[in-house]
Amino acid sequence: MSSVVLRPNESQEQLLRRFRKQVAKSGILSTVRRKRWHVSKSELRRIAKKKAIRRARRKQQRTYG
DSSP, X not given: OOOOOOOTTOOXXXXXXXXXXXXXXXXXXXXXXXXXXXXXXXXXXXHHXXXXXXXXXXXXXXXXX
16 A cells, blocks of 8 residues: 655645655556456466567567667
8 A cells, every 4th residue: 555645845746746656666556457357367378478479579570670
């Protein structure tokens, strides 16, 4: 759980900016988005395989392109 405390002479905008940065750094939003819907293990494996193929293609293009 992320929390921030208002510092002396700090505006609400600065506090909110610091909170957003902390939430992004902790990875809470990505976890929430990932767990929004149930995805079966086979589907996760298929997605991971697809990502690995894309990564390999990009890496190959960088070395030769």
